[in-house]
Amino acid sequence: MVLPLSVLDPLLSRYAQWLALPGEATADTSDEDPDDVVLMPMVLRIERREPPARTALLEAAAAAALAVCLDERCAPEGEWHEAMHGWISGRIRKVTRRARGAHWEAVQALPGITVEVDGAEVRALLPMRVADMPKELSRLQISGSELEPDEPGPIRSGVPVLWLNPDVPMSAGKSAAQVGHATMILAAQLHGEGLDADLERWAADGYPCAVRQASPETWADLHPGDDPETAWRKSRVAMVRDAGFTEVDPGTVTVLARWPV
Template sequence: MTVLEPLAARYAGWLRLPAAATADVSAEDPTLVRAMPLVLRIERAEPPGRTALLEAAAAAAVAVCLDPRAAEDGEWHEAVADWVAAHIRKVSRRARGAHWTAVQDLPGVTVTVAGASVRALLPGRVVDTPKEVSRLQIAGSDLPADEPGPAPDGVPVLWLNPTVEMTAGKAAAQVGHASMLLAALWTPGLAGWAESGFRCAVRTATPGEWATLHPGDDPEGAWRTRGVVAVRDAGFTEVEPGTVTVLAQRP
Protein backbone atom coordinates (compact mmCIF):
# COMPACT_ATOMS: atom_id res chain seq x y z
CA MET A 1 0.00 0.00 0.00
CA THR A 2 1.27 3.48 -0.90
CA VAL A 3 0.03 7.00 -0.38
CA LEU A 4 -1.15 6.92 -4.02
CA GLU A 5 -3.81 4.27 -3.43
CA PRO A 6 -6.70 6.81 -3.51
CA LEU A 7 -5.75 7.68 -7.10
CA ALA A 8 -6.19 4.07 -8.20
CA ALA A 9 -9.56 3.90 -6.47
CA ARG A 10 -11.04 6.92 -8.24
CA TYR A 11 -9.21 6.82 -11.60
CA ALA A 12 -11.80 5.07 -13.77
CA GLY A 13 -14.78 7.06 -12.54
CA TRP A 14 -12.97 10.35 -12.97
CA LEU A 15 -12.02 9.54 -16.55
CA ARG A 16 -15.70 9.08 -17.39
CA LEU A 17 -16.87 12.38 -15.89
CA PRO A 18 -18.32 15.02 -18.24
CA ALA A 19 -15.60 17.48 -19.23
CA ALA A 20 -17.13 20.35 -17.25
CA ALA A 21 -17.09 18.30 -14.06
CA THR A 22 -13.30 17.91 -14.14
CA ALA A 23 -12.95 21.65 -13.57
CA ASP A 24 -15.69 22.08 -10.99
CA VAL A 25 -13.90 23.67 -8.07
CA SER A 26 -16.75 25.90 -6.95
CA ALA A 27 -16.95 24.20 -3.56
CA GLU A 28 -13.24 24.57 -2.82
CA ASP A 29 -12.03 26.96 -0.18
CA PRO A 30 -9.18 28.81 -1.94
CA THR A 31 -7.21 28.92 1.31
CA LEU A 32 -7.14 25.11 1.33
CA VAL A 33 -6.07 24.52 -2.27
CA ARG A 34 -2.95 22.35 -2.37
CA ALA A 35 -0.33 21.90 -5.07
CA MET A 36 3.05 20.34 -5.68
CA PRO A 37 5.61 22.90 -6.92
CA LEU A 38 7.80 21.63 -9.75
CA VAL A 39 10.92 23.76 -10.09
CA LEU A 40 12.49 23.49 -13.54
CA ARG A 41 16.12 24.47 -13.87
CA ILE A 42 16.30 26.59 -17.01
CA GLU A 43 19.58 28.46 -17.16
CA ARG A 44 19.75 31.36 -19.58
CA ALA A 45 23.09 30.42 -21.15
CA GLU A 46 22.55 26.66 -21.36
CA PRO A 47 18.87 25.72 -21.32
CA PRO A 48 18.09 22.00 -21.02
CA GLY A 49 16.57 19.79 -23.67
CA ARG A 50 12.78 19.74 -23.52
CA THR A 51 12.38 15.97 -23.51
CA ALA A 52 15.02 15.41 -20.84
CA LEU A 53 13.41 18.07 -18.65
CA LEU A 54 10.01 16.42 -18.95
CA GLU A 55 11.46 13.02 -18.11
CA ALA A 56 13.12 14.51 -15.03
CA ALA A 57 9.82 16.13 -13.99
CA ALA A 58 7.91 12.87 -14.30
CA ALA A 59 10.46 10.97 -12.24
CA ALA A 60 10.75 13.67 -9.57
CA ALA A 61 6.98 13.93 -9.02
CA VAL A 62 6.50 10.22 -8.38
CA ALA A 63 9.73 10.04 -6.37
CA VAL A 64 8.30 12.46 -3.79
CA CYS A 65 5.13 10.38 -3.47
CA LEU A 66 7.00 7.09 -3.05
CA ASP A 67 9.82 8.43 -0.92
CA PRO A 68 10.11 6.56 2.40
CA ARG A 69 9.28 9.85 4.11
CA ALA A 70 5.83 9.74 2.42
CA ALA A 71 5.05 6.30 3.86
CA GLU A 72 2.43 6.00 6.57
CA ASP A 73 4.87 6.57 9.41
CA GLY A 74 6.97 9.16 7.57
CA GLU A 75 7.34 12.88 8.13
CA TRP A 76 5.94 13.70 4.67
CA HIS A 77 2.93 11.40 4.82
CA GLU A 78 0.28 13.86 5.97
CA ALA A 79 1.25 16.51 3.43
CA VAL A 80 1.29 14.08 0.50
CA ALA A 81 -1.86 12.21 1.60
CA ASP A 82 -3.87 15.43 2.02
CA TRP A 83 -2.82 16.56 -1.45
CA VAL A 84 -3.54 13.22 -3.15
CA ALA A 85 -6.99 13.14 -1.53
CA ALA A 86 -7.96 16.28 -3.47
CA HIS A 87 -6.93 17.52 -6.95
CA ILE A 88 -3.34 16.55 -7.72
CA ARG A 89 -2.44 20.05 -8.85
CA LYS A 90 1.12 20.88 -9.81
CA VAL A 91 2.57 24.33 -10.47
CA SER A 92 5.71 24.52 -12.61
CA ARG A 93 8.12 27.38 -12.05
CA ARG A 94 11.49 28.09 -13.60
CA ALA A 95 14.67 28.84 -11.71
CA ARG A 96 18.29 29.54 -12.46
CA GLY A 97 21.47 30.39 -10.59
CA ALA A 98 21.06 31.28 -6.93
CA HIS A 99 17.31 30.78 -7.05
CA TRP A 100 17.80 27.17 -8.15
CA THR A 101 20.32 26.67 -5.35
CA ALA A 102 17.90 28.10 -2.79
CA VAL A 103 15.11 25.61 -3.47
CA GLN A 104 17.45 22.68 -2.80
CA ASP A 105 17.03 23.40 0.91
CA LEU A 106 13.25 22.87 0.75
CA PRO A 107 11.76 19.38 1.26
CA GLY A 108 11.60 17.53 -2.03
CA VAL A 109 13.47 15.41 -4.56
CA THR A 110 15.72 16.56 -7.41
CA VAL A 111 16.08 14.40 -10.51
CA THR A 112 18.55 15.05 -13.33
CA VAL A 113 18.21 13.45 -16.77
CA ALA A 114 20.79 14.13 -19.48
CA GLY A 115 21.78 17.39 -17.78
CA ALA A 116 18.18 18.57 -17.24
CA SER A 117 17.17 19.00 -13.59
CA VAL A 118 13.79 19.31 -11.87
CA ARG A 119 13.07 19.53 -8.15
CA ALA A 120 9.63 18.33 -7.09
CA LEU A 121 8.78 19.85 -3.73
CA LEU A 122 6.61 18.54 -0.95
CA PRO A 123 3.01 19.58 -1.77
CA GLY A 124 1.22 21.99 0.50
CA ARG A 125 -1.33 24.78 0.61
CA VAL A 126 -0.76 27.31 -2.16
CA VAL A 127 -1.23 30.17 0.32
CA ASP A 128 1.73 28.78 2.29
CA THR A 129 4.12 28.62 -0.67
CA PRO A 130 7.64 29.48 0.58
CA LYS A 131 9.06 32.77 -0.68
CA GLU A 132 11.93 30.87 -2.32
CA VAL A 133 9.28 29.36 -4.60
CA SER A 134 6.67 32.12 -4.89
CA ARG A 135 9.27 34.54 -6.29
CA LEU A 136 9.99 32.19 -9.20
CA GLN A 137 8.27 32.88 -12.50
CA ILE A 138 5.61 30.57 -13.88
CA ALA A 139 5.60 32.16 -17.34
CA GLY A 140 8.48 31.76 -19.74
CA SER A 141 9.05 28.07 -19.07
CA ASP A 142 8.87 26.98 -22.70
CA LEU A 143 11.61 25.21 -24.60
CA PRO A 144 11.93 24.29 -28.28
CA ALA A 145 10.83 20.86 -29.43
CA ASP A 146 13.57 18.29 -29.87
CA GLU A 147 13.95 14.90 -31.53
CA PRO A 148 14.69 12.31 -28.83
CA GLY A 149 14.45 9.22 -31.05
CA PRO A 150 12.73 5.95 -30.16
CA ALA A 151 11.93 5.26 -26.52
CA PRO A 152 14.29 2.75 -24.88
CA ASP A 153 12.98 -0.70 -24.07
CA GLY A 154 11.91 -1.66 -20.57
CA VAL A 155 10.79 1.74 -19.27
CA PRO A 156 7.34 3.34 -19.02
CA VAL A 157 6.51 5.67 -21.89
CA LEU A 158 4.51 8.84 -21.33
CA TRP A 159 2.87 9.73 -24.64
CA LEU A 160 2.01 13.39 -25.21
CA ASN A 161 -1.15 14.21 -27.13
CA PRO A 162 -0.05 15.12 -30.69
CA THR A 163 -2.95 17.55 -31.17
CA VAL A 164 -2.44 19.61 -28.00
CA GLU A 165 0.18 22.36 -27.71
CA MET A 166 1.62 22.85 -24.22
CA THR A 167 4.49 24.88 -22.83
CA ALA A 168 7.27 22.90 -21.19
CA GLY A 169 5.94 23.98 -17.79
CA LYS A 170 2.43 22.72 -18.52
CA ALA A 171 3.75 19.49 -20.02
CA ALA A 172 5.98 18.96 -16.97
CA ALA A 173 2.93 19.06 -14.72
CA GLN A 174 1.03 16.67 -17.00
CA VAL A 175 3.76 14.04 -17.18
CA GLY A 176 4.06 14.34 -13.40
CA HIS A 177 0.37 13.46 -13.15
CA ALA A 178 0.95 10.56 -15.55
CA SER A 179 3.81 9.03 -13.58
CA MET A 180 1.73 9.22 -10.39
CA LEU A 181 -1.29 7.53 -11.97
CA LEU A 182 0.94 4.83 -13.39
CA ALA A 183 2.51 4.22 -10.00
CA ALA A 184 -0.92 4.06 -8.36
CA LEU A 185 -2.05 1.21 -10.63
CA TRP A 186 1.24 -0.58 -11.39
CA THR A 187 1.78 -2.13 -7.97
CA PRO A 188 3.70 -5.23 -9.18
CA GLY A 189 6.24 -3.13 -11.06
CA LEU A 190 6.89 -0.47 -8.44
CA ALA A 191 9.92 -2.04 -6.76
CA GLY A 192 11.83 -2.41 -10.01
CA TRP A 193 10.79 1.02 -11.22
CA ALA A 194 11.99 2.58 -7.97
CA GLU A 195 15.38 0.86 -8.35
CA SER A 196 15.79 2.61 -11.71
CA GLY A 197 15.03 6.00 -10.13
CA PHE A 198 11.60 6.01 -11.80
CA ARG A 199 13.22 6.32 -15.20
CA CYS A 200 10.72 6.87 -18.00
CA ALA A 201 10.57 8.11 -21.57
CA VAL A 202 8.48 11.04 -22.79
CA ARG A 203 7.53 11.01 -26.44
CA THR A 204 4.88 12.68 -28.61
CA ALA A 205 2.56 10.04 -30.02
CA THR A 206 1.66 9.92 -33.68
CA PRO A 207 -2.07 10.31 -34.34
CA GLY A 208 -2.26 6.59 -35.05
CA GLU A 209 -0.47 5.64 -31.83
CA TRP A 210 -2.71 7.96 -29.84
CA ALA A 211 -5.88 6.47 -31.32
CA THR A 212 -4.69 2.91 -30.64
CA LEU A 213 -3.63 3.54 -27.04
CA HIS A 214 -6.47 5.82 -25.93
CA PRO A 215 -8.69 4.18 -23.27
CA GLY A 216 -11.89 5.55 -24.79
CA ASP A 217 -14.82 4.55 -22.59
CA ASP A 218 -13.05 1.51 -21.13
CA PRO A 219 -10.28 2.67 -18.76
CA GLU A 220 -10.18 -0.65 -16.90
CA GLY A 221 -9.83 -2.58 -20.14
CA ALA A 222 -7.12 -0.26 -21.43
CA TRP A 223 -5.09 -0.83 -18.28
CA ARG A 224 -5.65 -4.58 -18.31
CA THR A 225 -4.91 -5.18 -22.01
CA ARG A 226 -2.59 -2.33 -23.02
CA GLY A 227 -1.16 -1.16 -19.70
CA VAL A 228 -2.33 2.40 -20.38
CA VAL A 229 -3.64 5.13 -18.09
CA ALA A 230 -4.78 8.57 -19.19
CA VAL A 231 -4.29 12.05 -17.74
CA ARG A 232 -7.44 14.10 -18.18
CA ASP A 233 -6.76 17.74 -17.42
CA ALA A 234 -9.08 19.90 -15.37
CA GLY A 235 -8.46 22.82 -17.69
CA PHE A 236 -7.16 25.37 -15.19
CA THR A 237 -4.46 26.54 -17.66
CA GLU A 238 -3.66 26.27 -21.38
CA VAL A 239 -6.05 23.47 -22.39
CA GLU A 240 -9.80 22.90 -22.39
CA PRO A 241 -11.36 21.04 -19.43
CA GLY A 242 -11.51 17.31 -20.03
CA THR A 243 -8.58 17.24 -22.47
CA VAL A 244 -6.56 14.01 -22.33
CA THR A 245 -3.00 15.34 -22.37
CA VAL A 246 -0.85 12.27 -21.69
CA LEU A 247 -1.19 8.50 -21.96
CA ALA A 248 1.16 6.57 -19.65
CA GLN A 249 2.06 3.05 -20.76
CA ARG A 250 3.79 0.50 -18.56
CA PRO A 251 6.61 -1.48 -20.21
Protein backbone atom coordinates in the same frame (compact mmCIF):
# COMPACT_ATOMS: atom_id res chain seq x y z
CA MET B 1 13.87 -0.44 -0.75
CA VAL B 2 10.51 -0.43 1.04
CA LEU B 3 8.11 1.88 -0.75
CA PRO B 4 5.21 3.55 1.11
CA LEU B 5 2.75 2.21 -1.47
CA SER B 6 -0.28 2.83 0.73
CA VAL B 7 0.09 6.53 -0.04
CA LEU B 8 -1.19 5.74 -3.55
CA ASP B 9 -4.43 4.10 -2.36
CA PRO B 10 -6.60 7.26 -2.51
CA LEU B 11 -5.44 7.89 -6.08
CA LEU B 12 -6.82 4.56 -7.27
CA SER B 13 -10.39 5.39 -6.32
CA ARG B 14 -10.11 8.98 -7.50
CA TYR B 15 -8.80 7.85 -10.88
CA ALA B 16 -11.76 5.52 -11.34
CA GLN B 17 -14.23 8.26 -10.38
CA TRP B 18 -12.51 10.78 -12.64
CA LEU B 19 -12.66 8.49 -15.67
CA ALA B 20 -16.38 7.97 -15.10
CA LEU B 21 -17.12 11.69 -15.46
CA PRO B 22 -18.28 13.15 -18.78
CA GLY B 23 -15.32 14.15 -20.93
CA GLU B 24 -15.89 17.89 -20.57
CA ALA B 25 -16.53 17.81 -16.82
CA THR B 26 -14.32 19.67 -14.39
CA ALA B 27 -14.39 20.19 -10.64
CA ASP B 28 -16.52 22.98 -9.22
CA THR B 29 -14.09 25.23 -7.37
CA SER B 30 -16.35 28.27 -7.08
CA ASP B 31 -16.36 28.09 -3.28
CA GLU B 32 -12.62 27.50 -2.99
CA ASP B 33 -10.32 29.98 -1.27
CA PRO B 34 -7.28 30.33 -3.58
CA ASP B 35 -4.97 30.58 -0.56
CA ASP B 36 -6.17 27.19 0.69
CA VAL B 37 -5.44 25.33 -2.55
CA VAL B 38 -2.94 22.53 -1.93
CA LEU B 39 -0.61 21.67 -4.78
CA MET B 40 2.72 20.07 -5.57
CA PRO B 41 5.23 22.68 -6.76
CA MET B 42 7.68 21.49 -9.42
CA VAL B 43 10.71 23.65 -10.15
CA LEU B 44 12.31 23.38 -13.58
CA ARG B 45 15.93 24.41 -13.89
CA ILE B 46 16.14 26.54 -17.02
CA GLU B 47 19.41 28.44 -17.22
CA ARG B 48 19.51 31.40 -19.58
CA ARG B 49 22.69 30.51 -21.44
CA GLU B 50 22.42 26.72 -21.45
CA PRO B 51 18.76 25.68 -21.29
CA PRO B 52 18.06 21.95 -21.02
CA ALA B 53 16.65 19.77 -23.77
CA ARG B 54 12.87 19.76 -23.57
CA THR B 55 12.47 15.98 -23.62
CA ALA B 56 15.08 15.40 -20.91
CA LEU B 57 13.43 18.04 -18.72
CA LEU B 58 10.03 16.37 -19.06
CA GLU B 59 11.49 12.95 -18.29
CA ALA B 60 13.11 14.39 -15.17
CA ALA B 61 9.79 15.95 -14.15
CA ALA B 62 7.93 12.67 -14.62
CA ALA B 63 10.40 10.82 -12.40
CA ALA B 64 10.64 13.54 -9.75
CA ALA B 65 6.87 13.80 -9.20
CA LEU B 66 6.61 10.09 -8.42
CA ALA B 67 9.87 9.95 -6.46
CA VAL B 68 8.65 12.50 -3.93
CA CYS B 69 5.32 10.65 -3.55
CA LEU B 70 7.05 7.33 -2.80
CA ASP B 71 9.90 8.67 -0.69
CA GLU B 72 10.28 6.74 2.54
CA ARG B 73 9.40 9.91 4.46
CA CYS B 74 5.85 9.58 3.08
CA ALA B 75 5.32 6.31 4.98
CA PRO B 76 2.62 6.46 7.71
CA GLU B 77 5.22 7.12 10.38
CA GLY B 78 7.23 9.52 8.22
CA GLU B 79 7.59 13.28 8.51
CA TRP B 80 6.09 13.87 5.06
CA HIS B 81 3.09 11.54 5.40
CA GLU B 82 0.47 14.03 6.53
CA ALA B 83 1.19 16.49 3.73
CA MET B 84 1.39 13.85 1.00
CA HIS B 85 -1.63 11.84 2.14
CA GLY B 86 -3.76 14.97 2.41
CA TRP B 87 -2.83 16.08 -1.09
CA ILE B 88 -3.36 12.72 -2.78
CA SER B 89 -6.69 12.35 -0.99
CA GLY B 90 -7.87 15.65 -2.45
CA ARG B 91 -7.50 17.32 -5.84
CA ILE B 92 -4.25 16.37 -7.53
CA ARG B 93 -2.82 19.69 -8.63
CA LYS B 94 0.69 20.68 -9.59
CA VAL B 95 2.25 24.00 -10.48
CA THR B 96 5.55 24.40 -12.32
CA ARG B 97 7.93 27.29 -11.84
CA ARG B 98 11.27 27.96 -13.44
CA ALA B 99 14.51 28.82 -11.72
CA ARG B 100 18.13 29.49 -12.55
CA GLY B 101 21.35 30.28 -10.74
CA ALA B 102 21.05 31.21 -7.08
CA HIS B 103 17.27 30.81 -7.14
CA TRP B 104 17.66 27.19 -8.24
CA GLU B 105 20.17 26.56 -5.46
CA ALA B 106 17.79 28.13 -2.92
CA VAL B 107 14.93 25.70 -3.61
CA GLN B 108 17.22 22.73 -2.92
CA ALA B 109 16.73 23.44 0.78
CA LEU B 110 12.95 22.97 0.52
CA PRO B 111 11.49 19.49 1.20
CA GLY B 112 11.44 17.53 -2.05
CA ILE B 113 13.37 15.41 -4.55
CA THR B 114 15.59 16.56 -7.41
CA VAL B 115 15.97 14.33 -10.46
CA GLU B 116 18.48 14.82 -13.26
CA VAL B 117 18.14 13.32 -16.75
CA ASP B 118 20.83 14.01 -19.35
CA GLY B 119 21.76 17.27 -17.66
CA ALA B 120 18.17 18.46 -17.18
CA GLU B 121 17.07 18.95 -13.57
CA VAL B 122 13.67 19.19 -11.89
CA ARG B 123 12.85 19.38 -8.20
CA ALA B 124 9.41 18.16 -7.11
CA LEU B 125 8.46 19.55 -3.72
CA LEU B 126 6.28 18.32 -0.93
CA PRO B 127 2.68 19.51 -1.51
CA MET B 128 1.73 22.69 0.33
CA ARG B 129 -0.95 25.34 0.61
CA VAL B 130 -0.55 28.29 -1.73
CA ALA B 131 -0.61 30.61 1.30
CA ASP B 132 2.27 28.67 2.87
CA MET B 133 4.69 28.91 -0.06
CA PRO B 134 8.05 30.25 1.11
CA LYS B 135 9.59 33.22 -0.66
CA GLU B 136 12.21 30.97 -2.29
CA LEU B 137 9.33 29.46 -4.25
CA SER B 138 6.75 32.24 -4.57
CA ARG B 139 9.25 34.59 -6.20
CA LEU B 140 9.83 32.18 -9.08
CA GLN B 141 8.00 32.79 -12.36
CA ILE B 142 5.38 30.38 -13.66
CA SER B 143 5.48 31.66 -17.24
CA GLY B 144 8.43 31.55 -19.59
CA SER B 145 9.11 27.84 -19.35
CA GLU B 146 8.88 27.19 -23.08
CA LEU B 147 11.67 25.25 -24.74
CA GLU B 148 12.25 24.40 -28.37
CA PRO B 149 11.17 20.93 -29.52
CA ASP B 150 14.08 18.52 -29.77
CA GLU B 151 14.81 15.21 -31.42
CA PRO B 152 15.16 12.58 -28.68
CA GLY B 153 16.97 9.35 -29.36
CA PRO B 154 15.54 5.83 -29.45
CA ILE B 155 13.23 4.79 -26.63
CA ARG B 156 15.06 2.72 -24.05
CA SER B 157 13.78 -0.82 -23.85
CA GLY B 158 11.68 -1.74 -20.83
CA VAL B 159 10.66 1.75 -19.70
CA PRO B 160 7.17 3.25 -19.68
CA VAL B 161 6.43 5.69 -22.49
CA LEU B 162 4.43 8.85 -21.86
CA TRP B 163 2.86 9.94 -25.15
CA LEU B 164 1.87 13.61 -25.44
CA ASN B 165 -1.31 14.48 -27.33
CA PRO B 166 -0.30 15.54 -30.87
CA ASP B 167 -3.34 17.80 -31.21
CA VAL B 168 -2.88 19.77 -27.98
CA PRO B 169 0.06 22.20 -27.82
CA MET B 170 1.31 22.66 -24.26
CA SER B 171 4.12 24.68 -22.74
CA ALA B 172 7.02 22.81 -21.18
CA GLY B 173 5.67 23.72 -17.75
CA LYS B 174 2.21 22.38 -18.48
CA SER B 175 3.66 19.24 -20.05
CA ALA B 176 5.86 18.69 -16.99
CA ALA B 177 2.84 18.70 -14.72
CA GLN B 178 0.95 16.32 -17.00
CA VAL B 179 3.74 13.73 -17.23
CA GLY B 180 4.04 13.98 -13.46
CA HIS B 181 0.38 13.02 -13.22
CA ALA B 182 1.04 10.16 -15.63
CA THR B 183 3.76 8.46 -13.58
CA MET B 184 1.64 8.74 -10.44
CA ILE B 185 -1.31 7.11 -12.21
CA LEU B 186 0.90 4.34 -13.60
CA ALA B 187 2.28 3.60 -10.14
CA ALA B 188 -1.20 3.55 -8.60
CA GLN B 189 -2.46 1.20 -11.30
CA LEU B 190 0.47 -1.17 -10.81
CA HIS B 191 -0.11 -1.18 -7.06
CA GLY B 192 -3.81 -1.79 -7.56
CA GLU B 193 -3.03 -4.82 -9.74
CA GLY B 194 -0.69 -6.24 -7.13
CA LEU B 195 2.34 -5.61 -9.33
CA ASP B 196 4.37 -4.16 -6.49
CA ALA B 197 7.49 -6.05 -7.52
CA ASP B 198 7.43 -4.29 -10.90
CA LEU B 199 6.96 -0.96 -9.14
CA GLU B 200 9.86 -1.66 -6.78
CA ARG B 201 12.16 -2.48 -9.69
CA TRP B 202 11.13 0.76 -11.38
CA ALA B 203 11.88 2.65 -8.18
CA ALA B 204 15.28 1.01 -7.83
CA ASP B 205 16.18 2.31 -11.30
CA GLY B 206 15.06 5.85 -10.42
CA TYR B 207 11.68 5.77 -12.26
CA PRO B 208 13.09 6.12 -15.78
CA CYS B 209 10.60 6.82 -18.54
CA ALA B 210 10.46 8.12 -22.08
CA VAL B 211 8.42 11.18 -23.02
CA ARG B 212 7.53 11.46 -26.68
CA GLN B 213 5.19 13.47 -28.88
CA ALA B 214 2.74 10.95 -30.31
CA SER B 215 1.97 10.82 -33.99
CA PRO B 216 -1.74 10.97 -34.83
CA GLU B 217 -1.56 7.28 -35.74
CA THR B 218 0.08 6.26 -32.46
CA TRP B 219 -2.39 8.35 -30.47
CA ALA B 220 -5.40 6.83 -32.23
CA ASP B 221 -4.01 3.32 -31.78
CA LEU B 222 -3.37 3.68 -28.03
CA HIS B 223 -6.34 5.84 -27.00
CA PRO B 224 -8.62 3.87 -24.64
CA GLY B 225 -11.77 5.51 -26.00
CA ASP B 226 -14.69 4.82 -23.68
CA ASP B 227 -13.18 1.67 -22.17
CA PRO B 228 -10.12 2.67 -20.10
CA GLU B 229 -10.39 -0.40 -17.87
CA THR B 230 -9.90 -2.76 -20.79
CA ALA B 231 -7.09 -0.58 -22.18
CA TRP B 232 -5.22 -0.95 -18.92
CA ARG B 233 -5.90 -4.64 -18.49
CA LYS B 234 -4.94 -5.63 -22.04
CA SER B 235 -2.41 -3.02 -23.11
CA ARG B 236 -1.30 -1.38 -19.84
CA VAL B 237 -2.35 2.05 -21.10
CA ALA B 238 -3.50 4.74 -18.67
CA MET B 239 -4.54 8.27 -19.51
CA VAL B 240 -4.29 11.72 -18.02
CA ARG B 241 -7.40 13.82 -18.47
CA ASP B 242 -6.94 17.46 -17.52
CA ALA B 243 -9.35 19.44 -15.38
CA GLY B 244 -8.94 22.44 -17.66
CA PHE B 245 -7.70 25.05 -15.19
CA THR B 246 -4.86 26.18 -17.48
CA GLU B 247 -3.97 26.04 -21.20
CA VAL B 248 -6.33 23.23 -22.28
CA ASP B 249 -10.08 22.61 -22.27
CA PRO B 250 -11.67 20.59 -19.45
CA GLY B 251 -11.62 16.87 -20.13
CA THR B 252 -8.70 17.00 -22.57
CA VAL B 253 -6.61 13.83 -22.59
CA THR B 254 -3.09 15.21 -22.44
CA VAL B 255 -0.99 12.07 -21.97
CA LEU B 256 -1.34 8.38 -22.72
CA ALA B 257 1.01 6.43 -20.46
CA ARG B 258 1.97 2.92 -21.48
CA TRP B 259 3.64 0.48 -19.13
CA PRO B 260 5.98 -1.93 -21.00
CA VAL B 261 4.36 -5.29 -21.71
